Amino acid sequence: MIKKFLVTIIFASVLYSCGENKTTEKKNEKIVAVSTITVINDIVKNIGKDKIEAYSICGVGVDPHTYHPKPSDPKLISKSDIVFINGFALEHWIEEMIKGSGGNKKEVVVTEGLTPMTDEKGYGDPDPHAWFDVKNIKTYAENIAKGLISIDPQNENYYSANLREYKLKLDSLDSWIKEQINSIPESQRVLITSHDAFRYFGRAYGLEVKGLQGISTEAKIRTEDLKNLIDYVKLKNLKSVFIETSVNPKLLEQISSETDAKIGGTLFSDSIGNEGTPEGTYIGAVKHNVNTIVNALK
Ligand SMILES: [Zn+2]
CATH class of the missing domain: 3.40.50.1980 (Nitrogenase molybdenum iron protein domain)
Known part of the structure; x- marks a missing residue:
């Protein structure tokens, strides 16, 4: 009888402390945003600013077409709150990686809404390099803002203001x-x-x-x-x-x-x-x- 009572107390306090941790976590921790390439990661930083911690799977100077995942990649994805992907068949390796990380993560394809150019040289594959038309980056930035707002709605105004500010910079870059x-x-x-x-x-x-x-x-x-x-x-x-x-x-x-x-x-x-x-x-x-x-x- 006493044993059963003790087990109940321990179980209840475990439950209690889990709940408590979760609340503190939400208050103090930033959103962990993982992007597949440095181009996307920089746009994520411009929209999320100090509400997020941003990481890129492919580092600086790394070729994403032939990328071989590092052992630390699934770990990075499993601690993330949201994953930003270019799409248009750039990241052949990402779905496997997300599956391998165990979690069902919030995934955002930043090219959503854009129509890809296709490969003239043969197979009609989508061309992934949409980021070199600055107007397309406005779509990237909008999708990123939407993604962040969906997991952190109380900061909607913050992300929307950052989006507006960044889009103005893109406009002047485009005309320059x-x-x-x-x-x-x-x-x-x-x-x-x-x-x-x-x-x-x-x-x-x-x-x-x-x-x-x-x-x-x-x-x-x-x-x-x-x-x-x-x-x-x-x-x-x-x-x-x-x-x-x-x-x-x-x-x-x-x-x-x-x-x-x-x-x-x-x-x-x-x-x-x-x-x-x-x-x-x-x-x-x-x-x-x-x-x-x-x-x-x-
Ligand atoms: Zn390329």
């Missing part, structure tokens, strides 16, 4: 890019890169883009494609070709050595720069790209 690109002579408005990450950028701002590889770095490079690109650079008499921070530069260097085109600089494609540097934000990385492109092609 247009002005800058218009200063390049029309015949030089061609962007040659390692992989096709800039098709949305080209469509939005009036540049022809050609990547040596298709929309994924997983694709094999054919000698024929390399040769065609070299011929094209010669035909157009292009001043520069560009390498990317998250892709091996070797073949672009070969194109440069076989033509009159210089390496015009390094572009951020699937990752932004190091935290704490001007390129460590989406807006800073885009400005770096545009300045690099304009200086090299003008």
